[in-house]
Amino acid sequence: MEVIAFVVGVVLLVVGLAVSIALHELGHLWPAKAFGVRVGQYMIGFGPTLFSRRRGETEYGVKAIPLGGYISMAGMYPPSPKEQAARAAGERTGRAGGGFFATMVQDARAANDETLDGDGDPRVFYRLPVWKRVVIMLGGPVMNLLFAVFLFALLFSGIGVQTATTTVASISECVIPAGEERTTCAASDPAAPAAAAGIEPGDVVVEVAGQPVETFAEMTSLIRSSPGEPLTLVVERDGEQRSVRLTPASVEQPVVDDLGRAVTDADGAVVTETVGIAGIRQESAYVRQPIWTGPQTAVENVGAVAGIIWQLPVKVWETGATLITGEERDPNGPLSVVGAGVLAGEVASAEAPVLNRVAGLLSLLASLNIALFVFNLLPLLPLDGGHVVVALWDGIKRAWAKITNRPPPKPVDATKLVPVTFVVFIALVVMGGVLILTDIVNPLSLF
Template sequence: MCIVEVIAFVIGVVLLVVGLAVSIALHELGHLWPAKKFGVRVGQYMIGFGPTLWSRRRGETEYGFKALPVGGYISMAGMYPPSPKELAAGRDGRAGGGFFATMVQDARAANDETLDGHDDDRVFYKLPVWKRVVIMLGGPFMNLAFAIVLFTVLLSGIGVLSATTTVSSVSECIIPADTDRTECAASDPQAPAVAAGIEPGDVLVEVEGTPITTFADASEIIQASPGQQIEVVVERDGETLTLQVTPVAVERAVTDETGQPVLDENGDPVTEEVGIAGIRQEVAYLRQPIWTGAQTAAQNVGAVAGIIWQLPVKVYETGVTLVTGEERDPNGPLSVVGAGVLAGEVAAADAPVLNRVAGLLSLLASLNIALFVFNLIPLLPLDGGHVAVALWDGLKRAWAKMTNRPPPKPVDATRLVPVTFVVVIALVVMGGVLILADIINPVSLF
C-alpha cells in the first residue's frame, strides 16, 4: 500500500469516527430535547465515556466530551423512584446481601444523587408513561432520521450507479474467448456494432421494435439473436437513426442463479450459443425519487433486525472463524473496528472520489440503522429496556384503575440491576469477540 493509499485509508477511518460521533450526539439530543420539553432536570449531556476532555455548563446542564468516543449519555433526574426511606436513612456506604445486593444499593445511591435534594415533579419517573416512552425512543429515532437523510443524499442527491442506455464504447473486432489477447488481430472479424455504424454516445431507443429502458433490455434481445439481422434505433445528436446489426454467434457457459456454471452428466460445463454486438454501456449515477431514501432505510431496518435477533449465534459463528480461519460472513455483525477498516478501504479504493463518498455515506447510514434497531432491544441498559419498564408501569396503573385499586408504587427498575449487569457483560464479551475477529480475520470489501 503506497503512502497515498495509507493517507486515504486514515482519512476514511477519521471520517467514520467523526460521523459516528455525530450519530451519537444526535442520539443523545433525541433524548435531551423531549426531556427538557417535558420539564425533566438534565444534569449532563456527554459524548463518550471516561475522563472529561471538555465541558461547559449552560443553565442546569453540563455539556461536554469524554475521552472514549464509544457512546454517550444524558443524566436525567430521578430515572427511578428514590430509595425507600428506611434504606436511605440507614445507608452507611456498606451493603450486605452479596454482590448483586451491593449493585442494587449503588444504583439506588447514584439515582438518589440525581434528585439533588429536590422534592418536586421535575423527575423522569413521575412523568406520564407516554412521555417517558417518547424520551427513550427519541434517541433511536434520531438515528433512524439521520439514516434516512444520509440515504436520501446518497440516492437522490448523488444517485445510484447504473448502466444507462448510452453506448460508452464500441469494440473494433470480436476476439475469440479462448485467447488471452486484448488487441485486435487481422484475422479477427469486425464487430457487428462497428459494421452497422453504431458510435460511442449513441442512445439506444429500440431494438427489433422493442422500446429500450435499460441496457439489459437491449442485451437480452441481442443475445437471443445470434446470426440474425436485427433493427436497432439509436438517437445521435438529437436525430433518430435506424441501423441494421447482425450479432455474431459465440459459445457461452450456462450459469445458475448463483452465477456458478451448470455441468452436464459428465461434469463438463454446459454451453449455449448467444449473440454479441460489441458494444458497452455507459455507467452513470441516476438520481432516484426523493422517497427512495426512506424506503431503503426501511429495508435496511428489516435486514438488520434479522441479524440482531440472532446476534449471539452470529457472534459465536464469527468467533469460530478465529479458530478455524474460515472466511467470515460478509453480512454478519461488525465492531466499530471492523466498520473503521471498511471505511478506510472505501476511502483508499482505486475509484472516482464520488464513488468513495457514496460508499462512506452508505456505511454511515447503515451504522445508524444498526444503532436504531439495537437500541430497541427491550433489555436494560438499552433504550428499549427503559421503554419496557415504562410500559410495565403503565400496565400496572391501568390494571389498578380497572379493578378500582389504589395506584401502585412506581416500578423500581434498580431491582433489575443484576439483569442489567448480565446484559452488559454479554455485550462486552460479544463486542470483544467481534473486535478480535475484525483485527485477526477482518471482513474485506475487496
C-alpha cells in the first residue's frame, strides 16, 4: 500500500504541474486573443502530439512530455527584409553564411515568417503597443502566482493550519526524573500534576491562573513559568466549567535558542533552567486562518524563491557538489521535477491522516507555482521576462525617437538574440540535468 500511495502522490503532482502549465499558457492566450493576435497553437507539453482539436484558427492539444507548454502567436518578431523580398520574388534565400549561430538566426526568422500573412498583416504580436505585449508575456507568470494564491488560500483558510489546542489528548501518569531514558513509570515516581489534579482527556483548558488561554502555547507558557507554585485551572468538561488546583512539577531542562539548539556557557556547559510541567499532552486540530493568509504566504514565498533563483548557478553547483562530497543537501536549495515528485510521493505515503497528506501536496504544488512565477520573470530569452525586456527596449527606442523628433525606429528584431537564447537554453538544460541526477542519487527527503 505504501508503494501505491507513493505512486499516487507522484501522479497527482504530475497532474498538478500539467494544470499549472495549462493555466500559464492560458495567461498568454487570453490577452493575445483579446488584443487580436492570431494564435495558431495552444499546446500542453512537448514532443509527439497525443491529442489535438482545432477550434477556429487555433489548434488546442496535449503532447507526450508534460514538462512545459507553448502558444504559437503570429509575428512574435518583425519579418526579415531580405527574406520578405525573396519570398515576394518567389525565391529561396538558402542557408545563411557565418556558421552555426548565423544559421540559427536564419532558421528563427524563417519560422517566424511562416506565421505572417504578408508584410501588412495587422494581427501580429510585434505590431502591438508595448503595454499590450508586456501584458501578454506577463499573463503566464501571473496566472501561476494567482494559482499559488488560490492553493495557499485553500490550504490555510479552507483546510486550516494544524495547531496544538488547549484540548487535553492524554495525561501522563507520573513525572520521570530527568536523565532517565525509560518511558514507563516506576512505583517511586511521583504522580504527574495533571493526573493528581483530576484533569481528564477531553477536557478543554480555558483559563490558567486567572488568565484566559486560547492556544496550547499560552497554556504551557504560564505553567512553565510557575514551577512548584499552585495554579488554578478552569477546564470545560461535558459543557460545564470547573476549577481544579494544579501544582506544576519542577524539572531542569536545557535552555534552547530560536532554532531549538541547546545554549552553552563560556565553558561549553549546557545552560539549564527550572521550569514547571503538568503532564498534559495536547490535541491538535486544523484551525482556519484569515482569508488574507494565503496571499501573504504567497508573497513571502516569492521573496524566498527569488533569493534562490537569483543565485541559481551557485545553488546548483553547491547541490551538485553533494554528489561528490556526500554531504547533506540544503533543504532550502533548488530541486528538479524529479525531486518534487519524490517529495510528493513521500507526502502521499506518509503515516499521517489523509487531510495532512492533502495539505502537504497542496503546499508543494503552491510552492512550485511560485517557483514558476519567479523563474519565468528572469530577464532572459526564451523566458517570458526576456520577451518583456525586448518589448520595453522597443518602447524606449520609440519614445527616444519621439522626444528627439526622429523617424520611428524599426521594431526590435529579437531573432538577433537567438545565439544568446541558445546559450541560456543550454545552461538551463545543464543545470536541470545536474539537479535531476542529484535528486536521483542524493534526494531530499521529508524524513
